[in-house]
Amino acid sequence: MAVAAGLGPRLDRERFQWSSLAMLAPALALLGVLFIFPVLYSGYLGFTDLALVGSRSRDYQFTGLDNVTRMLSDYVFIKSSWLTIIFVVGSAIVGQTVLGMALAILLRNALVSVRAVIGSIVIVAWVLPEITVALVWYAFSQAGGTLSILLGHTDTNFLVAVPMLIVSLANLWRNVAFSMLVFSAGLRNLPTEVLEAAEVEGASAWRRYRMVILPLLKPTIVTNLLLVTILNLSEFTLIYAMTQGGPGIETMTLPLYVYQEAFVFHQLGYGTAISLVLVLIGALFSLLFVRASRSQV
């Protein structure tokens, strides 16, 4: 019979099950070929002078930090970075989060019929294909479009007059449902006793919101902020279909600039380098997300 000391090796060490590998293999294979490899490959291409056509399309070279120095003196790149930040902060961080939370809270307190109808409309806007959203907002903001009539400036094409504002609004219009759903779920998961206790203690609605709901929702807010930031950072279709980055370069956010450099100006290498900047920003937010989710509990 075993004695307390000298029991020998542990018998319950976790064993690797080969069946788990078999089940993971197909996904790993697809991700390896069409995700991980391209990611690594782009890490290389970003430092080359690869072109889409011409001699540089076959005979391209590693150019070190040439693309980086080029970026730093590239007026369009710098403007494009600013536009991206304006777009993400305005449309996603401020717009989507504030409006999403407002909608979630208002819907919670609304009449059942109002909740059902308005909630559905907001969600339909989110489910619509992006190209459809681009089309209806294109129409909405044209001279003679619905917006111009509502504002009494029928001869103003708002997509030309305030392009960044319009694409931001269109993007907010489309994506706010995501935040709304996240916050609705967060509100549903709040402990009702705490809210009821606050109500019994006679706290006003605003006070309850500020002192009880908001602090309890903090983890949800953090998660939502980072998810919408990452999702919006790479927004391409909506802006491209509405403006192609124009007028001029007024709406040329980084994803559009990547596309333009790579496939319009045929500078695949430089385009990839710009996309790496996007990834850097995304990685920064992902790290924040992991940090925040760890400190939540």
Next chain:
Amino acid sequence: MLSEVRFEGVHKIFGTETAVEDLNLRVNAGEFLVLVGPSGCGKTTTLRMLAGLERPSYGRILIGDKLVNNVSPRFRDVAMVFQSYALYPHMNVYDNLAFGMRARGAAGSVIAQRVKETAEVLGLAQLMKRRPSELSGGQRQRVALGRALIRQPQVFLMDEPLSNLDAGLRVQMRAELSRLHERFRVTTLYVTHDQVEAMTMGDRIAVMNSGRLQQVDAPETLYDNPANIFVAGFIGSPRMNFVRGSLTTTRGVAAVEFLGVTTPLSSRAKLTAEAADGAVTVGLRPEDLMWRRAAPPESTLTLSAEVDVVEPMGHEAYVTAVCAGETVTSRFPPRSGVRTRERIELALNPARLHLFDARSGNTILQRPVAGGAELPRSVGEARVDESEEGRSERQHEPHTRSAQSRAEEIS
């Protein structure tokens, strides 16, 4: 066939926590052994190791003569009733019952027959088309039981199966489980934290505390001769009173002094080797500490006390009183009329004392067992003290013939 189960030097360590420490335990073939202890004592871990859901860190687990340490649950031929029942929510009662037999590739006609029989035994015949969500708590419990019964396994494992039932149903199912065991005589390891379940259902009871096995004995033996303070306090309600005392031996006669009285020890009780003069802990069961006016003549000791709280239970009353600076609980007849702060006299039969070593908490007084109750109820000669390690190799008693043949019909 029926099999005994053996744990030999089994440890289970999770991270830095030792859930089970050096467990040596034998469940005899056909026996109903209840594993009882407070939550977190390692009883469920022990059960899960036997099921194959956890692997022991050290030691050996045997079912019959087969070492099962590395046998997956699928091939252990055990059946388990989970605390949550773990019924398959998307299947109706019939499919829940049939699942295990299908998984083992039984023929359709055999399955149908066995499901029908099992359903009849458990009174589920009318519910075959229902899903778990459409059943009451008691019905779900029966389905979980049926899912285990139908397979006629070598060993039944039950993890607090009655804890989710309301009180009335629990009493009813307790009796029913005992009846089913009488009928099928499958080796059963039953985990509970409820000492009433343990006392009423077990052929033997194994008491665990903080990962260690404290004592294994038949219910009455466990009650009359608890091996240590933990077992003494855990089994019995209201709890045994523990008061300070001191042991003195003069001219070969041992006497104990406590609560302001001194009494020689009964000649029929034996002191163990650990016993020594000096401080001891004296254990008094509330039912042995009676009201003077209602006490039988054997209760020769009289203690004076002041009533603190009276808790009427209907058929009796628990009176908490202060006696020589210690608080003790005593069992009174109903409507005794005593009130808080009233001075009363309590009576005690000196033969009913329990003595424990003040430091180790082990019993130092081996008392004779009253009324021949030491005979275990269903398995002949199963009474073996396994509280000290390494003594589990002794008994092996053939189980009832009928049970064996019944089990063999199916497997």
Next chain:
Amino acid sequence: MSAVEARRAGAEKLIVVPYSRVSPAAVATNMILILLGSFFLLPMLWMVFASVDSNPDWAIKLPTPTLANFTDVLGRADAISSFRSSLILAGTTTVVTTVLAVLAAYPLSRMHIPFKRAFMLAILFASGLPVSMLIVPVYQMYVYFGWLDSLYTTALFLAASSLPFAIWLMKNFIDAVPAELEQAAAIDGASTARILRELVLPLTLPGIAVTAIYTFINAWGAFIIPFVLTYSPDNQPGPVEIYNFMGSHGLFKFGDLAVFSLLFSVPVIVLYLFMSRYFSGAFNFGGAVK
């Protein structure tokens, strides 16, 4: 007046607290919502009205009803072929993604895998990577392998890009199935394959549906990937076709465009309605990384 006196007074005169169904706050809440709702409704409504208007323009107005726009669009070969392309593209993507996600999510949820936490973090990080980063190297690879201009190879890349999130979603759904059910089945003698087939799949069916529909909706609307990886007119899916319609400014036919967009939107709206009752669970990001 002491509390006791107050209670006495209350007992004599039953105090009736007026209970109004319409508090000012409730009215304001519902009014604000209706205003916000119209901001969301107006742009969509333009599409619906214009699609049945014989003479539509940019502004929303009551239509002069006609079905001419519909017959017009349904008679166009390029419109029909773009639906076919979208169906192949989104269908293939959905099947590949869902099957691989379910297979991968099960061991990630239930089995012991070294570096599992790091793997899940990598998956989460990957689902945040912008497609615009992958598009150039993938384009290069497709040129090299000669995979350009095929709906199926394009679908494969769409599947790869949607797989990380699908795995993550699917793992959360499998995590929600109580482990005790599988333990009970294992003790009942079921093999891993049987547990997967008879327990995990049926119990996570809503989750599988959500994953599949979510993937389909995204693939159905995907624009840049087919825009870059396909070129022949026959292979253009709906979004690219609609973009081309919009792009040809001179020939801007409002009615046709509205009909095309409307028809193209109907399938995803229907699918969303189908899965919406299962979907709310997918938004509990509370303990996203375990």
